[in-house]
Every structure is written in structure tokens, then in C-alpha cells.
Amino acid sequence: LGRFSSTYTGSRRLGVNYGKQIANLQLLKETCRRPLTLTEKLLYSHLITDEARNWNVDHIEHGKTVLELRPDRVACHDATATMALLQFISAGLPRVMAPTTVHGDHLIVSEKGAEEDLQRAKLEHTEVYEFLSSASKKYGIVFWKPGSGIIHTVIFENYAIPGGLIIGTDSHTPNAGGLGMLGIGVGGSDAVDAMSGMPWELIAPRVIGVRLTGELKGWTTTKDIICKLAGILTVSGGKGSVIEFFGPGTETMGATAMATICNMSAEIGSTSCIFPYAESMGRYLRATNRHDVAREAFHVKDLLLSADEGSHNYYDRVIEIDLSSLEPHVNGPFTPDLAHPVSQLGKAVHENGWPVELSHAIVGSCTNSSYEDLEKCKQLVLQARSAGFSKFKTPFLLTPGSERIRATAEADGILHELRGAGAVVLSSSCGPCVGSWDRKDVDVKGKEKNSVISSFNRNFVGRHDSNPATHSFVTSPEMVTAFAFSGRLDFNPITDSIIGDGQQSLRLKPPVNHELPSSFQSGIDTFQEPPADGTYLSVNINPQSDRLQLLTPFNSWQPGCAEDMEVLIKVSGKCTTDHISPAGPWYKYRGHLENISNNMLTTASNAFLPNTPQMLGHTRHPFTGELEVVPQVARSLKQRGVRWCIIGDHNYGEGSSREHAALEPRYLGGTAIIARSFARIHETNLKKQGMLPLTFQDVADYDRILENDRISLVGVEDGEFQPGVPVIMRVRSKDGHGWEALLNHSYHSGQIAWLRAGSALNHIKTRLN
Numbered sequence: 001l002g003r004f005s006s007t008y009t010g011s012r013r014l015g016v017n018y019g020k021q022i023a024n025l026q027l028l029k030e031t032c033r034r035p036l037t038l039t040e041k042l043l044y045s046h047l048i049t050d051e052a053r054n055w056n057v058d059h060i061e062h063g064k065t066v067l068e069l070r071p072d073r074v075a076c077h078d079a080t081a082t083m084a085l086l087q088f089i090s091a092g093l094p095r096v097m098a099p100t101t102v103h104g105d106h107l108i109v110s111e112k113g114a115e116e117d118l119q120r121a122k123l124e125h126t127e128v129y130e131f132l133s134s135a136s137k138k139y140g141i142v143f144w145k146p147g148s149g150i151i152h153t154v155i156f157e158n159y160a161i162p163g164g165l166i167i168g169t170d171s172h173t174p175n176a177g178g179l180g181m182l183g184i185g186v187g188g189s190d191a192v193d194a195m196s197g198m199p200w201e202l203i204a205p206r207v208i209g210v211r212l213t214g215e216l217k218g219w220t221t222t223k224d225i226i227c228k229l230a231g232i233l234t235v236s237g238g239k240g241s242v243i244e245f246f247g248p249g250t251e252t253m254g255a256t257a258m259a260t261i262c263n264m265s266a267e268i269g270s271t272s273c274i275f276p277y278a279e280s281m282g283r284y285l286r287a288t289n290r291h292d293v294a295r296e297a298f299h300v301k302d303l304l305l306s307a308d309e310g311s312h313n314y315y316d317r318v319i320e321i322d323l324s325s326l327e328p329h330v331n332g333p334f335t336p337d338l339a340h341p342v343s344q345l346g347k348a349v350h351e352n353g354w355p356v357e358l359s360h361a362i363v364g365s366c367t368n369s370s371y372e373d374l375e376k377c378k379q380l381v382l383q384a385r386s387a388g389f390s391k392f393k394t395p396f397l398l399t400p401g402s403e404r405i406r407a408t409a410e411a412d413g414i415l416h417e418l419r420g421a422g423a424v425v426l427s428s429s430c431g432p433c434v435g436s437w438d439r440k441d442v443d444v445k446g447k448e449k450n451s452v453i454s455s456f457n458r459n460f461v462g463r464h465d466s467n468p469a470t471h472s473f474v475t476s477p478e479m480v481t482a483f484a485f486s487g488r489l490d491f492n493p494i495t496d497s498i499i500g501d502g503q504q505s506l507r508l509k510p511p512v513n514h515e516l517p518s519s520f521q522s523g524i525d526t527f528q529e530p531p532a533d534g535t536y537l538s539v540n541i542n543p544q545s546d547r548l549q550l551l552t553p554f555n556s557w558q559p560g561c562a563e564d565m566e567v568l569i570k571v572s573g574k575c576t577t578d579h580i581s582p583a584g585p586w587y588k589y590r591g592h593l594e595n596i597s598n599n600m601l602t603t604a605s606n607a608f609l610p611n612t613p614q615m616l617g618h619t620r621h622p623f624t625g626e627l628e629v630v631p632q633v634a635r636s637l638k639q640r641g642v643r644w645c646i647i648g649d650h651n652y653g654e655g656s657s658r659e660h661a662a663l664e665p666r667y668l669g670g671t672a673i674i675a676r677s678f679a680r681i682h683e684t685n686l687k688k689q690g691m692l693p694l695t696f697q698d699v700a701d702y703d704r705i706l707e708n709d710r711i712s713l714v715g716v717e718d719g720e721f722q723p724g725v726p727v728i729m730r731v732r733s734k735d736g737h738g739w740e741a742l743l744n745h746s747y748h749s750g751q752i753a754w755l756r757a758g759s760a761l762n763h764i765k766t767r768l769n
């Protein structure tokens with residue numbers, strides 16, 4: 001241990017601190033009587049340890065214990081960074097406390113090709129890009145400008161480090177697991193915690209071990225491993241778990257190929273996905289000019305970067321996959337867990353009446369647009385051309401993962417060959433993968449039925465083009481290319497030949513893996529580094545903007561604010577964060593709290609009103625008796641200085657960790673949410689924004705709350721509100737009748753300070769002052 005402490009303490013410059021991680025781990029192992037999985041080693045070595053946090057590893061329960069962690073790095077993309085940065089700004093800190101990057105990848109709409117699309121984005125999103133750029137400079141954040149590449153690819157090329165821990169405001173952050181870094185997708189307020197130096201909380205995940213044996217061959221790729229796993233576990237089977245690979249098969253794949261698996265593990269709902277150290281990780285690190293990281297990672301591979309011997313018996317579940325017998329998969333439509341081995345796809349296509357003619361073939365996304373992927377597509381194009389097939393039958397789009405990949409693929413002639421076969425090369429960004437696709441070839445508004453095949457990860461209804469009749473199928477890039485030459489969805493490249501107009505035919509041979517280029521080109525410089533001191537800089541926000549608005553810090557707790565509250569709405573049934581803050585057309589206002597608050601609970605069902613589509617999102621104004629949309633009534637009450645609360649049902653706030661769902665009720669003047677139960681992340685988000693989440697001690701009391709009741713809370717004022725001590729709810733009905741009940745809360749003392757300060761960010765600020 002002494003050797004590692006002294007040798008590696010200085011490795012913080014690499015982006016991780018192996019010496020500290022190993023020392024942390026050794027200390028924790030004293031409280032542990034069993035070997036640790038790789039997931040546990042990486043998480044526990046990032047635990048915050050101090051006098052108040054004496055972790056006993058034997059007492060950490062998967063699925064229960066809340067871990068307090070210090071991530072090595074934070075990443076946000078342009079669609080999520082606006083609100084994250086606005087919150088960070090309102091904390092009043094001079095600079096981020098954790099290395100942070102922002103990536104311009106989601107907002108670029110694909111239409112004509114890389115250059116024109118990029119110009120269009122710069123015009124349409126000028127104010128957002130200027131905000132991200134100026135805020136990044138001021139607060140010490142690296143900004144990867146539009147055109148740099150997709151967030152996870154850029155992270156992989158520059159920051160993914162074996163053994164590290166990264167959180168990102170995007171669900172495919174697990175991509176970093178291809179280089180042995182634990183990547184976890186989070187909401188913006190979690191990112192702000194880490195950026196502000198606060199502990200980042202995570203429920204200790206379960207660990208699903210996946211043992212790989214054999215070796216991939218023929219048309220089978222790593223995409224098929226995750227497509228197969230999605231078929232086994234389904235879209236929710238990985239929930240609350242990290243997928244940890246082990247076994248001899250893990251040594252047979254390139255780093256970017258392993259990243260494909262980790263990336264798409266988000267489709268089975270997992271927290272993250274990780275590979276143990278493999279030689280290919282060292283090769284990739286050296287190819288991306290990170291020789292020092294490669295060297296140090298090699299030294300700690302047994303101590304830190306692989307599971308302890310015997311730990312496999314402690315996986316919560318084990319799945320075996322024999323790579324040698326795996327078949328190529330094409331998954332879809334509409335869900336990535338509808339897995340079809342390619343030999344059975346044609347039958348399914350005809351039985352289900354899915355459109356057989358392909359309308360588009362697309363290679364790209366953070367999942368499958370590496371150099372290795374594009375190079376294999378080129379091999380197929382050359383093969384086809386030598387047999388007289390010069391063009392794809394299906395329109396073909398390509399988004400390189402990053403500017404580095406684009407420049408390298410250009411230099412190596414890959415893009416030239418693909419363009420020659422008819423491919424349109426789009427900008428290095430998300431494009432059709434996230435619905436940023438201005439599609440003209442089918443009638444999207446008229447819901448024209450069509451089939452698309454892509455190398456993406458997600459294929460939910462309307463995901464690419466907002467057309468619910470687009471049948472989207474996901475597979476590997478080489479399969480996409482083979483299908484593009486065939487033009488048909490009932491094709492099987494293993495058994496079928498492509499047929500030309502002159503009736504010539506060709507059975508394509510599977511391409512060979514070329515893991516890395518002879519050298520990567522850096523391409524156009526799109527990197528913006530912040531100055532050492534940005535305190536003198538200002539952040540660009542146009543006060544007239546309807547998309548961006550600086551956040552005004554919330555007021556601190558006002559004594560008496562929980563007395564005589566109106567019930568704004570009594571939500572009945574499922575109420576996810578999508579019900580509380582719907583997306584769709586509201587997406588645009590993510591950086592403008594005042595405007596986006598007009599969507600609050602507009603799709604929720606009100607127990608006081610008939611459960612009909614017309615009544616969703618409505619409530620009766622307690623003063624006028626008029627039926628109005630919920631946010632309108634909330635605004636009116638706020639203007640009158642009247643406090644209000646929301647009554648929630650079971651698991652209130654489940655779904656995505658979107659912080660707007662907690663910011664909006666607070667912004668509109670709410671004091672408390674009283675529910676039968678909360679989804680954990682939303683409950684924490686509410687606490688962070690200064691809302692008071694409480695649960696009925698007797699869930700039947702939910703039914704006793706009537707329209708026009710007024711609620712007062714006893715025991716929530718300073719000096720009264722204590723961890724573990726219930727609160728008294730006094731209910732007074734319109735007819736003067738009253739009753740009392742007990743409410744529980746889950747605050748610990750540190751969180752009570754957030755409530756008093758008005759928000760967690762206010763609390764940080766008071767501590768700094």
C-alpha cells in the first residue's frame with residue numbers, strides 16, 4: 001500500500017488518483033470479509049470518507065444503502081447543460097469544483113450534410129451556444145463546440161480513464177465502461193452537486209455478472225452481445241444494477257467495441273456497465289496519446305481494475321454468453337429489447353407486416369460510429385464495388401462520432417469511398433438518433449409507414465423523426481451497410497446475396513476488424529479551454545430571451561409558510577417526472593424556468609375531477625371556483641401570496657431524474673408535496689430545491705383529503721424539525737370540520753439545512769460566505 005500511495009498520489013493530473021483510490025479501498029477492506037466485485041471496487045474507492053462517514057463495507061446493502069461519492073469528472077451536453085449551468089451560477093461559486101465538460105452535440109439538426117447543418121445550428125441556437133461558451137469560460141469548464149463530436153465519443157477519446165468515475169447528464173454515460181471507467185447517467189441537479197463540491201449520492205447498485213466465453217466471428221459484433229442481453233433482461237431488467245463483464249471473452253475485443261456494449265446497457269435500464277482492464281484498453285489509450293494513463297493503469301490493473309478472485313460468487317445474478325455461438329441481431333421495431341437473431345428476422349417482418357423496403361440506413365450515434373465501425377463499412381463498399389455494385393439501394397446517412405474520427409476517416413479514404421456509394425456524411429453529432437432530423441423523404445406529419453435500419457441504441461416510437469409510423473431497427477454498422485446494399489429488411493447477409501439491376505449477385509463476406517487507425521488525425525480545433533481565472537468574465541444572456549433566464553435564488557424558509565396551505569391538486573395514480581414536467585414542445589424552454597413552469601403537471605390526473613383526457617392537468621381555483629390548468633392556478637396563488645401544497649399518490653416523481661419537476665413547484669410558490677410515497681431521486685431533488693416532501697404515515701389518509709381542504713403542518717419550524725421525527729398534518733375542511741394525521745420525512749440533518757436556506761445551492765453559498 002505504501003508503494004502505491006507514494007507512487008500514485010500524484011496521478012491526479014491524469015484525471016484520477018490511483019494512490020488515493022487504492023488507499024481508500026485498503027481502508028474499507030478492513031471492514032469487509034469477502035472479495036469485492038469490480039463495480040464495488042470502483043464505487044467504494046470513490047466513497048467520501050471522513051469522521052461523519054465511517055463506511056463499513058459489510059453493512060453496505062445493494063439496492064438500499066445510499067453511497068456518498070466524489071466523481072472524478074462531470075459531463076453535460078447542450079440540451080441538459082443550460083439548466084445545470086444556470087443552477088450552478090445561482091450557487092455563487094467562482095469555479096466548478098470537479099473537472100467538467102460541456103458538449104455541443106444534440107441541437108444540430110441533420111438535413112443536408114455536415115457543413116450546411118452546422119451553419120444552420122449556429123444560426124438557430126446562437127444564444128444557447130453563446131451562453132454555454134461564456135458560462136464555461138467563466139466557471140472553468142471545457143466547452144467542446146458544435147462539430148466536436150458526440151459527448152460520449154469525445155469523453156472516450158479524451159477523458160475516459162480505467163478505474164475512474166464519471167457522471168454525465170445523459171443516459172449513455174456508461175459508454176466509458178469500454179475503457180474500464182464507471183460512467184453513470186444523472187439529472188442536472190446531481191451534476192450540479194458534483195460541480196459544487198457536494199457529495200454525490202447513489203443507492204449502492206446490484207451487480208449482474210455477465211460471463212463471456214469464446215470469440216466473436218463472422219458477422220457477429222459486440223452490438224450483438226448487448227442486443228442479445230436486451231432480449232434476456234428486457235428494457236427494465238438491469239434497473240438499479242451495474243452490468244459487470246468477466247471471463248476470457250473480455251480479452252478478445254477492442255476498447256471502442258466494448259464501449260458499444262456499455263453504451264447500450266442503458267437500454268436495459270442499468271445504472272452502468274463495466275469491463276475489467278484489457279490489453280486493448282492500453283492500445284486505445286496509447287493511440288489517443290495517453291501513454292502516461294496507459295502506463296499507470298497497467299500497474300494497477302490487478303489491484304483496482306479487475307474483480308477480486310472469488311467475487312463472482314457475490315454477483316446478484318450471473319448470465320453466460322458464448323460469443324462463438326452468438327448470431328448477429330437486428331432489434332426492433334419500437335423497443336430495443338425486441339431481439340431478432342438475423343436468421344429469424346425475415347419471418348418476423350412478414351408475419352407482422354413491417355415495411356419490407358428500407359427507407360433509410362444510418363450509421364452513427366455514440367453507440368457505433370468509431371473508426372473501427374466506419375472502416376468495416378468501407379470494406380463492404382469496396383467488396384460490393386469490385387462485383388459491380390457501385391451504389392447503395394437505400395439512402396445512407398453517416399454521423400462520425402467525433403471530429404477526430406471524421407478527420408481520420410477522411411484521411412484514410414473511408415469517407416471518400418462511402419460517399420462514392422451514395423452516403424451523405426452528416427456532422428459529428430447526435431442528429432437522427434435524438435430526433436434532430438429534418439426528414440423530407442417520407443411524409444412525417446402524415447405518419448407515413450416506413451422502415452429504418454441504424455446502428456443506434458434506441459428505437460422508441462418517433463425517436464428519430466417524430467413519426468410514430470417509422471419502424472426503427474437497430475443493429476451493427478456492418479449489418480446496416482449490408483442491408484443498405486440489399487434495400488430490404490427481410491435480408492440475411494449470412495445466407496442471402498445482394499442482387500444488382502443487371503441481375504448480378506454477390507454474397508458479401510463479413511469485414512475484418514481493424515481496431516485502430518495507423519494514427520488518429522486531430523481535425524479542426526473545436527476545443528475551448530477556460531482561462532485560469534474567469535472571475536472577470538460575464539455570462540451572455542439576453543434579458544429578452546424566451547429560452548434562457550438566470551435563476552433567482554429561492555427565498556429561505558419563511559416561518560409560517562406551511563400554515564393554512566391550499567391543496568393545488570390531488571394527483572391520482574401514476575405521476576412520473578414526465579407528468580410533472582412534460583417534454584416535447586417544452587424542450588426548447590429547458591433553460592427558462594419561468595416559461596417551462598407553464599407545463600407543470602399538465603398531463604397529471606386530478607383525483608377531484610373526472611379522469612378524462614380533457615381534465616388532465618386541470619384543477620379548480622380555490623378562490624374563483626373556475627377550472628384552469630394547474631400552473632395557471634399556482635401562479636395566481638403565488639401572486640396572492642397564498643401558500644399551497646400538492647397531494648401525491650404512490651411513487652410520486654418516478655421516471656427520469658429531470659430537475660425541472662422539482663424546480664417548477666418551488667418556483668410557482670409551493671411549500672410541500674405530501675404523497676403516499678416518492679421515487680427516491682425526485683424526493684431528493686425536491687429537498688435540494690427547498691420543497692418539503694412528506695409521506696402519509698397511514699397511506700389511507702390520502703383518501704381523506706377533500707377539495708378545498710386547507711392544510712397546516714406542525715413540527716416543521718426551526719428547532720422542531722428533526723431527523724426521524726414525524727410531522728403533524730392538521731386538515732381543515734370547507735365546512736369547518738378538522739382532523740389530524742402524522743406525516744413522515746426522510747431528511748437527515750444536512751438536508752434540513754437545505755430546507756432552512758431555501759435550497760441546497762443557497763446552503764452552499766451561505767457556507768462559503
Ligand code: F3S
Pocket residue numbers: 105150151152170172365366367429430433434457
Ligand atoms: Fe446522442 Fe443518441 Fe448518443 S442522442 S448522446 S447519439 S444516444
